[in-house]
Amino acid sequence: MAHTFxxxxxxxxxxxxxxxxxxxxxxxxxxxxxxxxxECWLLSGTLKVLGSPPAEFVHAYGSSLPAPTAPA
Numbered sequence: 001m002a003h004t005f006x007x008x009x010x011x012x013x014x015x016x017x018x019x020x021x022x023x024x025x026x027x028x029x030x031x032x033x034x035x036x037x038x039e040c041w042l043l044s045g046t047l048k049v050l051g052s053p054p055a056e057f058v059h060a061y062g063s064s065l066p067a068p069t070a071p072a
Contacts (some may be wrong), residue, residue: 009036010034012032013031014030015030027049030045040065043060
């Protein structure tokens with residue numbers, strides 16, 4: 001499998017276990033979307049931890065692209 005995270009627009013999903021400091025396992029699910037725009041790349045998504053109470057972490061980032069360089 002080619003590693004394309006960030007380099008190709010896509011939706012990534014994850015499901016697994018988050019371990020608390022006291023050793024308690026909590027179910028966690030996540031989703032991140034990568035989008036490429038002419039002016040920047042965007043990365044946004046959520047991580048939901050299904051504890052009691054449940055928690056949801058939301059993230060959104062933008063990355064400016066460097067100016068193209070002239071061929072040598």
